[in-house]
Structure formats: structure tokens, C-alpha cells
Amino acid sequence: QVQLVESGGDSVEAGGSLRLSCSASGRTLSGDCMGWFRQVAGKEREGVALLETGGAARYAPSVQGRFTVHEDAAKNILYLEMSDLKPEDTGMYYCQRDSRLSRCIKGFEGLARADTWGQGTQVTVSS
Numbered sequence: 001q002v003q004l005v006e007s008g009g010d011s012v013e014a015g016g017s018l019r020l021s022c023s024a025s026g027r028t029l030s031g032d033c034m035g036w037f038r039q040v041a042g043k044e045r046e047g048v049a050l051l052e053t054g055g056a057a058r059y060a061p062s063v064q065g066r067f068t069v070h071e072d073a074a075k076n077i078l079y080l081e082m083s084d085l086k087p088e089d090t091g092m093y094y095c096q097r098d099s100r101l102s103r104c105i106k107g108f109e110g111l112a113r114a115d116t117w118g119q120g121t122q123v124t125v126s127s
Contacts, residue, residue, distance in 0.1 A: 001116060002026040006095050009121030016085050020121060022078040022095030033104035034097035035111055036069060036080045038123070040090065047108030048093070049080055053101060058108075062088070085125045092120040 008020040020036070035050035049069035050058040057069055068081040078095050096114045103110035 002028060002097060004095055004097070004116070004118035006093060006118050006121040009093060009123045011124040011126065012085055014086055014125055014127055016125070017081075017083045018085065018123060020080040020082065020093055020095075020123070022080075022118070024076045024078065024095075024097060027099070028076050028097065029099040030073075031101070032097045032099050033111060034071065034078050034095065035108065036078075037094045037096060037108075037112065038089075038091035039094070039120075040092075045094070045112060046091075047112065050108055050111065051078075052107075053104045060108075082123075085123075087125050087127055090123060090125050092122055094118060094120045 003025045005023045010018055031053050033053045036048045037045045038048050039045040048060050048063055049067050051069055066084045071078050094117050096111050098111055098114050
């Protein structure tokens with residue numbers, strides 16, 4: 001089982017930037033897929049950025065061109081670089097990772113089925 005701790009969230013003005021970090025411990029594997037999700041009150045958790053098993057990055061259309069996901073594999077830290085932030089980016093951000101190819105191959109949907117989530121980190125973007 002993997003333990004996940006998110007950090008880096010803050011309150012910023014529209015157009016600002018943030019870097020979120022996700023520290024992972026436990027049974028992390030080189031073949032893991034991993035990514036970031038966000039959730040706002042009254043809505044379902046939304047996939048934001050994904051690193052596929054092979055390393056290719058995928059993004060939700062709403063953040064394409066503004067967010068970048070990458071990993072420091074040696075330290076088991078997943079990052080989400082966010083720029084040109086918009087009020088609609090506001091939410092609680094969670095990271096996730098999974099070693100099951102059967103889940104990773106399903107992209108955001110598969111990764112979202114993970115059993116354990118961290119506490120998340122809050123991002124608030126004001127106008």
C-alpha cells in the first residue's frame with residue numbers, strides 16, 4: 001500500500017503560479033502510473049494530469065498548456081507545475097499512483113479507482 005502526502009497548495013490571484021508536490025512511500029514501482037486530481041464542493045473528483053506507465057503525460061482539456069506534471073523518481077515525488085491559474089482551478093488537489101497495468105491502461109478512470117488517498121492540498125485562485 002502506498003502512502004501519499006500532498007503539499008504546496010495556497011491562495012493566489014488569477015494568473016499566478018503554484019507547484020504542488022506529492023510524496024509517496026510504501027510499495028512504489030517503476031511501472032506505476034500516477035497523476036493529479038481535483039475536487040470542488042458538490043462535484044465529483046476530476047482528473048487533471050496523468051503520467052502513463054510509459055511516461056507520457058496527459059492533461060484535462062481545461063488545464064492543457066498551463067499545467068505540467070513530472071516526477072522525481074529517485075525521491076518518489078510527483079509534481080504539478082501550475083501557471084496562469086484561473087478561478088475555476090480552485091479545488092482540493094489529490095495525487096495518486098497505481099502499479100496495476102489493468103488500471104493504468106484506463107487512464108484517469110482507472111487511476112481514480114485507487115483505494116487510498118491523501119489529505120489533499122487546497123488551491124484557491126481569486127479573480
